[in-house]
Amino acid sequence: MKPSTRMTTGLVLGALVAGTLLMQTAAATGEAPPTAWFWLAAIMLAGLAVQSIRRMAALDGARLYGLLTAALFGVWVVYFWQLLVVAFEVPRVLLPPPSLIAQSIGTHWPTLWGDFVQTVLKAVLIGWTLGSGLGFAVAVAIDRLPFLQRGLLPLASLTSTIPLVAVAPIAVMWFGFDWQSKAAVVVLMTFFPMLTSTLAGLKASGKLERELMYSYAASYSRTLLALRLPAALPFMFGALKVNATLALIGAIVAEFFGSPTAGLGFRISTEASRMHMPLVWAAIVVAAVTGSVAYAVLVQIERRAAFWHPSVRGR
Amino acid sequence: MGTMTDTAFKRGVAEFRRQGVPVAAMLLLVLLAWYGGTWALNAPGAIERVLPPDGAWTWQDLLAATMDMQRPVLPAPHQVALDFWSSLVDWPLDSPRNLMYHVAVTAESTLWGFVMGTILGLVLSVCIVHSRTLDRALLPWIVASQTVPVLAIAPIVLVILGSLGFSGVAPKAVIAMYLCFFPVTVAMVQGLRSPQVIETEMMHTYAASRWQALWLLRLPSALPFLFPALRVGIAAGLVGAMVAELPTGAVAGLGARLLTGSYYGNTIQIWSALVMSALLGLALTSVVALVERAMLRHRHQP
Numbered sequence: 001m002k003p004s005t006r007m008t009t010g011l012v013l014g015a016l017v018a019g020t021l022l023m024q025t026a027a028a029t030g031e032a033p034p035t036a037w038f039w040l041a042a043i044m045l046a047g048l049a050v051q052s053i054r055r056m057a058a059l060d061g062a063r064l065y066g067l068l069t070a071a072l073f074g075v076w077v078v079y080f081w082q083l084l085v086v087a088f089e090v091p092r093v094l095l096p097p098p099s100l101i102a103q104s105i106g107t108h109w110p111t112l113w114g115d116f117v118q119t120v121l122k123a124v125l126i127g128w129t130l131g132s133g134l135g136f137a138v139a140v141a142i143d144r145l146p147f148l149q150r151g152l153l154p155l156a157s158l159t160s161t162i163p164l165v166a167v168a169p170i171a172v173m174w175f176g177f178d179w180q181s182k183a184a185v186v187v188l189m190t191f192f193p194m195l196t197s198t199l200a201g202l203k204a205s206g207k208l209e210r211e212l213m214y215s216y217a218a219s220y221s222r223t224l225l226a227l228r229l230p231a232a233l234p235f236m237f238g239a240l241k242v243n244a245t246l247a248l249i250g251a252i253v254a255e256f257f258g259s260p261t262a263g264l265g266f267r268i269s270t271e272a273s274r275m276h277m278p279l280v281w282a283a284i285v286v287a288a289v290t291g292s293v294a295y296a297v298l299v300q301i302e303r304r305a306a307f308w309h310p311s312v313r314g315r
Numbered sequence: 316m317g318t319m320t321d322t323a324f325k326r327g328v329a330e331f332r333r334q335g336v337p338v339a340a341m342l343l344l345v346l347l348a349w350y351g352g353t354w355a356l357n358a359p360g361a362i363e364r365v366l367p368p369d370g371a372w373t374w375q376d377l378l379a380a381t382m383d384m385q386r387p388v389l390p391a392p393h394q395v396a397l398d399f400w401s402s403l404v405d406w407p408l409d410s411p412r413n414l415m416y417h418v419a420v421t422a423e424s425t426l427w428g429f430v431m432g433t434i435l436g437l438v439l440s441v442c443i444v445h446s447r448t449l450d451r452a453l454l455p456w457i458v459a460s461q462t463v464p465v466l467a468i469a470p471i472v473l474v475i476l477g478s479l480g481f482s483g484v485a486p487k488a489v490i491a492m493y494l495c496f497f498p499v500t501v502a503m504v505q506g507l508r509s510p511q512v513i514e515t516e517m518m519h520t521y522a523a524s525r526w527q528a529l530w531l532l533r534l535p536s537a538l539p540f541l542f543p544a545l546r547v548g549i550a551a552g553l554v555g556a557m558v559a560e561l562p563t564g565a566v567a568g569l570g571a572r573l574l575t576g577s578y579y580g581n582t583i584q585i586w587s588a589l590v591m592s593a594l595l596g597l598a599l600t601s602v603v604a605l606v607e608r609a610m611l612r613h614r615h616q617p
Contacts, residue, residue: 057451066451073452093478151337161546161600162593163554166570169577169585174388241462248464253554256470256561257577265467272470273562280471288463295462 008055012072015048019079027087034087042083049076096278104278105285111267112286118262120290122179123251127186132243134187135194136236143202144220153199159192168254177260185254190243197239201232234309237302244294248287349392356388357381390583399587411567414591420568422595424484425556428491429549435492436499436548441529443500444507454504460497466490466551469558487559487568494555495548502544506537539614542607549599557592569595 022041027034053076056069078098084090085097092100105112142148168185175181205228213223255265267283306312361380366372382391390398399414406413443449469490476486510532518528557570569592576585 053452054448057448066455069451070453070455074456091478094475147337148341149337150334151339151341154334154338155341158597161550162596163550163557165554166557166573166589166592169573170582170589172577173580173582173585245462245464249466252464252467253558256558257574268467269470269562272474275474277471277474284467284471287467291463292459 008059011055012052015052018045028083030086093275093277096281100278101281104282108279112282114262115264115267116286118179119251119264123182124186124247127183128190128243128247131187131190132194132240135191136198139195139198156192156196164189165250165253168257172258177258182251182254186247186250189246189250193242194239197235198232201235202228205231233306234311241295241298245291248291346392353389353391354381357384386580387582390586394583395586398583399590417567417569417572418591418595421556424487425491425552427488428552429495432492432495433499436496436503440500440503440507443504457500473562487556490555490559491552494551498544498547502540503537506540507533510536545603546600549603550596553596
């Protein structure tokens with residue numbers, strides 16, 4: 001059976017309309033206990049939703065369809081989360097409905113913005129820039145010193161297996177409770193990935209190209225700037241992307257170990273211990289959106305900077 | 316035979332010269348820098364609190380004082396080593412003062428989480444590879460989760476499982492589990508898809524069933540993808556297990572040890588817990604690496 005685009009669109013839209021209608025009933029808004037009819041409608045809607053996702057996934061062609069399928073799936077997950085949590089009257093401590101989380105983002109926006117500034121704009125951004133910059137600088141500096149490279153590389157790659165974030169208590173002791181200690185943890189966590197990736201990237205240029213530079217009598221720095229650093233760009237962007245996630249984790253977890261009265265990690269841990277779960281979820285949404293946006297921004301920059309590279313051109 | 320062991324020996328020596336000497340030099344440098352840092356960071360405190368206030372001390376006194384502080388800003392390496400050693404030797408294994416006790420607690424939840432997360436990731440990746448719907452609807456979300464600090468929901472998991480009545484190992488293992496699960500799933504989907512078209516077509520001409528194709532072709536070719544993910548996963552799981560020990564009730568485990576150390580300002584205890592967690596991380600990943608080497612020994616390197 002070849003699924004047609006028109007049929008699928010109709011099915012998807014029909015399911016969404018039916019879902020909107022069901023959301024208006026008293027049981028879905030929590031005003032009345034759910035009836036047997038409500039459950040019947042919910043089960044039928046679930047079948048309709050699954051069918052529409054399956055149809056959509058079966059469509060061939062444009063890349064857009066893949067994204068739309070994932071988006072549709074996400075929409076239905078959130079929808080049934082809302083519907084079932086309200087209908088079953090799940091305690092808020094266990095799982096607040098998405099509407100309550102959205103409402104919490106709205107009402108606590110000033111608090112969350114303060115947390116965002118404290119954690120992301122101060123600790124993460126400064127720590128990520130310093131850590132990645134230092135990793136890059138050290139890699140370029142020891143590029144001509146194979147002895148140091150052979151000594152440093154095995155140790156640097158071992159650090160990925162060590163829970164580096166555990167230095168947070170020491171960082172707090174040295175740099176105080178404020179963002180400086182979190183930035184220090186982030187510097188430590190982001191330094192080594194950047195160092196190892198840049199060193200690997202500097203070796204990535206082809207022998208043929210290097211020999212060509214040699215035949216031009218190009219100096220070391222000229223070869224570095226014109227050939228080897230551009231060839232290392234994909235490696236460096238890989239590390240920058242990994243580091244963005246690592247930096248967020250580092251800053252948030254470091255705040256679990258002690259922080260001033262602001263910050264996403266502080267918000268998550270204190271509000272969780274006060275059983276104020278909608279706000280905890282709201283802080284997590286902020287952290288998740290930050291991580292995804294940072295990644296997307298880095299991918300865009302990579303496309304501009306390394307547009308010629310096969311790994312970018314293919315996309 | 317003799318010449319063969321001889322060349323192997325020579326190769327070993329050459330390898331050590333190439334790798335071992337620089338690494339040893341680097342470690343020595345780190346140690347020297349550590350001692351230098353100990354002296355520099357502890358000097359103000361030593362002058363203020365330990366040395367006689369009338370200024371009647373020599374630099375040797377200062378050096379000795381900085382290396383032997385009660386609560387140093389940065390403990391000297393030998394202080395950490397001594398504390399580390401005495402915690403292992405002077406106390407029975409089941410005493411909270413023995414670091415091995417905390418290692419056992421943390422390793423237990425890490426390993427449970429690792430095993431569960433790996434199994435879950437394997438099962439889900441097999442489902443994703445065989446279902447176009449899951450591939451298109453679910454996989455993008457799992458891939459996207461790699462860019463999100465998923466560790467941040469650890470406190471929520473603790474609250475939910477706590478109010479459902481779970482305590483002890485279970486909540487910590489669940490956190491380690493979901494941290495292992497994501498990298499394993501992503502890598503296994505990639506690995507299960509790695510066979511060439513010509514190989515899958517050959518399985519097809521043999522009239523191999525889906526299960527046979529999975530067992531004989533897809534799983535073996537996914538192994539080189541699986542093991543790096545397992546190394547990442549077990550390291551992430553260790554961090555998760557340590558973070559899970561932090562909230563109230565932090566009594567046992569390396570994470571709890573770090574936190575109590577920072578409550579009481581006991582820097583030497585923090586540092587030895589830190590060294591121990593680094594060693595645990597190294598041990599866990601090298602076990603995975605050993606299994607990897609044993610299982611992939613007979614493969615050609617491409």
